[in-house]
Amino acid sequence: MRGGNGTAVGETRRKTGEAVVQLFFAHCLGRAVGGESLAYLCGFLVEIGHMWPVCWGFKGGKGIATGLGVLLAISPAYGLLELAVAAVAFVTTKMVSPGSIAAAVGLPILAHFFAPGFFRYALVLAVMVIYKHRSNIRKLINHEESKISFKK
Numbered sequence: 001m002r003g004g005n006g007t008a009v010g011e012t013r014r015k016t017g018e019a020v021v022q023l024f025f026a027h028c029l030g031r032a033v034g035g036e037s038l039a040y041l042c043g044f045l046v047e048i049g050h051m052w053p054v055c056w057g058f059k060g061g062k063g064i065a066t067g068l069g070v071l072l073a074i075s076p077a078y079g080l081l082e083l084a085v086a087a088v089a090f091v092t093t094k095m096v097s098p099g100s101i102a103a104a105v106g107l108p109i110l111a112h113f114f115a116p117g118f119f120r121y122a123l124v125l126a127v128m129v130i131y132k133h134r135s136n137i138r139k140l141i142n143h144e145e146s147k148i149s150f151k152k
Contacts, residue, residue, distance in 0.1 A: 036117050043070040044121040051132060062132040064100045067107075067125065078114035082106060094147040097136035104129035 050066040052058045064086075072079035085106040090099035104126045111122035130137075139145040 040074070040115070040118045040121055043074055043118070044125065046070055047125055048128075051128060062100065063125065063129045064103065067103075067129065074118060075114045078110055081110055081114070085110075090148075094149075095140075095145050096148065097133055097140065097145055101130060101133055101137070104133070 047063055047067055047070055049060075051060045051063045053060045068079055068083060071082050082103050086099035086103040088099075089102035090096060093099075107126040107129070108119055108122040111119045115122075136145060
């Protein structure tokens with residue numbers, strides 16, 4: 001994870017929290033000014049800004065923690081179900097990237113039920129998240145992806 005300060009869990013919490021705060025204000029403003037459609041566009045742009053930030057030479061994150069923050073702000077149930085999808089894949093494989101990829105695949109499917117107006121954005125974001133994980137996909141195919149151990 002970008003930044004390197006603290007643990008991966010701490011970094012994930014920070015990024016998710018930042019996205020929730022950013023999108024909360026953008027979502028409220030979007031709804032007030034342009035309705036639900038503008039609110040969804042704001043969420044999409046928060047994610048794009050994280051994945052390809054201008055200030056860092058378009059080298060950003062892979063979009064998972066920030067995406068979770070976006071989803072929690074759009075619909076808490078949607079965000080929590082996406083987290084559950086990722087958690088099941090993570091616990092099953094003991095690898096983070098399959099959880100991230102599973103969440104990306106589930107993104108447009110769950111959008112259809114929880115945020116239909118966000119569906120087209122979710123579809124594009126799913127493709128972009130999977131694209132950002134291409135090095136992890138190669139490692140998975142070659143059986144080189146690191147597993148997480150919970151033992152000390």
